[in-house]
Amino acid sequence: MRWNWQQTDWPKFRFDAEALTPLETRFLRQGGIVIGSVQHLNGDDRDVLTVEIISAEALKTSEIEGEMLDRESLQSSIRRQFGLTTDRRRAGPAEQGIAEMMVDLYRGYDAPLSDERLFLWHAQLMQGRRDLKNVGSYRTHAEPMQIVSGPIHAPKVHFEAPPSDGLATEMETFHAWFNETAPDGAHPLPALVRAGIAHLYFESIHPFEDGNGRIGRAISEKALAQGLGQPSLTALSVMIERRRKDYYKALELANRDNDVTDWLLWFADTVLEAQLHTQRWIDFLIAKTRLLDALRGKINPRQEKALLRMMREGPDGFKGGLSAGNYTTITGAPAATARRDLAELVGLGALTRTGERRGTRYWLTLGASPAA
The missing domain is CATH 1.10.3290.10 (Fido-like domain)
Incomplete structure (x- = not known):
């Protein structure tokens, strides 16, 4: 048997x-x-x-x-x-x-x-x-x-x-x-x-x-x-x-x-x-809602579009992190505008930045309070 x-x-x-x-x-x-x-x-x-x-x-x-x-x-x-x-x-x-x-x-x-x-x-x-x-x-x-x-x-x-x-x-x-x-x-x-x-x-x-x-x-x-x-x-x-x-x-x-x-x-x-x-x-969805509420009136439509695209990837995040090139592809913004938009999002506490030059990547900051 x-x-x-x-x-x-x-x-x-x-x-x-x-x-x-x-x-x-x-x-x-x-x-x-x-x-x-x-x-x-x-x-x-x-x-x-x-x-x-x-x-x-x-x-x-x-x-x-x-x-x-x-x-x-x-x-x-x-x-x-x-x-x-x-x-x-x-x-x-x-x-x-x-x-x-x-x-x-x-x-x-x-x-x-x-x-x-x-x-x-x-x-x-x-x-x-x-x-x-x-x-x-x-x-x-x-x-x-x-x-x-x-x-x-x-x-x-x-x-x-x-x-x-x-x-x-x-x-x-x-x-x-x-x-x-x-x-x-x-x-x-x-x-x-x-x-x-x-x-x-x-x-x-x-x-x-x-x-x-x-x-x-x-x-x-x-x-x-x-x-x-x-x-x-x-x-x-x-x-x-x-x-x-x-x-x-x-x-x-x-x-x-x-x-x-x-x-x-x-x-x-x-x-x-x-x-x-x-x-x-x-937990991710709750943090996402809180972040978007805190940023209301502080970000432009390009920045909102990029954040929403990153959030679509869920708690595991945007694979490899968001680059300035990715930001341009998502929003259509010129390179200089993309860098400025991303710097503002870092300043607001919505993103964190890692790496330098071509290796620079941006990651969602969920769970922390964005800058006032």
């Missing part, structure tokens, strides 16, 4: 509850801080936060699977889904599909899980695909569903999922477990434990021809949102993408046994880091 689903105790997962209790406590505490912080955002900034986190999750959950999406098209599609102002940019099938799935996940976080919901998500994800036999339904092929790597003549099998002919029973059991372990279910589980097991459990069944990873991570986010009683703005896929090699290694090890303590510890640590990422975004 090589895989977890072949063990006699499948799907009765075991874990060290005592080891996970302090992480669950931290998750609830950090979740409360995030929820409270969001209340300090104005309506526009709440929209920005929602679109940014959802679009980042969509981008990164796709990148984990090797699919690169267009960020601007994706954000435009998400804004359209929420009825927000957009640039009417045309989105491709992949961007449109995952935007629809992520917004449905956000809006319907508290709904029970079912075949119908997963079929909808799969159909949305697979928009435009013509190479799959089953879209919006579970796989039916007779050959083994395997995760492999290496050359064709000597592939390495990392995992083999249950046969297609047993999926109806497997998924019926999975849905029952997920709904019964919800906070209002018959057998509730702590949020991190439930979200971590849900992901591993679903990935072990691997019910679709493609898209299992993206849907599995969405199911985890659904569980986390239900645990907090709020639509999920946890940047889970952002963190998983940063730890992609460790993620695949942890999943591979967990697929061999039904004692899932090590997997849950890894997963919980990743979720906690994801919460901190979201909090950084909230």
Whole structure:
């Protein structure tokens, strides 16, 4: 018996509850801080936060699977889904599909899980695909569903999922477990434990021809949102993408046994880091609003345009810092005007300057009070 689903105790997962209790406590505490912080955002900034986190999750959950999406098209599609102002940019099938799935996940976080919901998500994800036999339904092929790597003549099998002919029973059991372990279910589980097991459990069944990873991570986010009683703005896929090699290694090890303590510890640590990422975004948006309020009436339209462009990059900042040449490109200002505008922004405390001559760069100053 090589895989977890072949063990006699499948799907009765075991874990060290005592080891996970302090992480669950931290998750609830950090979740409360995030929820409270969001209340300090104005309506526009709440929209920005929602679109940014959802679009980042969509981008990164796709990148984990090797699919690169267009960020601007994706954000435009998400804004359209929420009825927000957009640039009417045309989105491709992949961007449109995952935007629809992520917004449905956000809006319907508290709904029970079912075949119908997963079929909808799969159909949305697979928009435009013509190479799959089953879209919006579970796989039916007779050959083994395997995760492999290496050359064709000597592939390495990392995992083999249950046969297609047993999926109806497997998924019926999975849905029952997920709904019964919800906070209002018959057998509730702590949020991190439930979200971590849900992901591993679903990935072990691997019910679709493609898209299992993206849907599995969405199911985890659904569980986390239900645990907090709020639509999920946890940047889970952002963190998983940063730890992609460790993620695949942890999943591979967990697929061999039904004692899932090590997997849950890894997963919980990743979720906690994801919460901190979201909090950084909230802190950034609050600081951004305060900075712009303090500068009102003190800067010219060119300077405002440049600051807003820098702020679009979020808490990680303008990559490499802003140069005078960048400023000219953004604003159309001549070189001498650009240098003067930038010096004024430094004097006002909006920017800090590093380097000299061609190496001079400017960085947003958020959190400090601009000069009077």
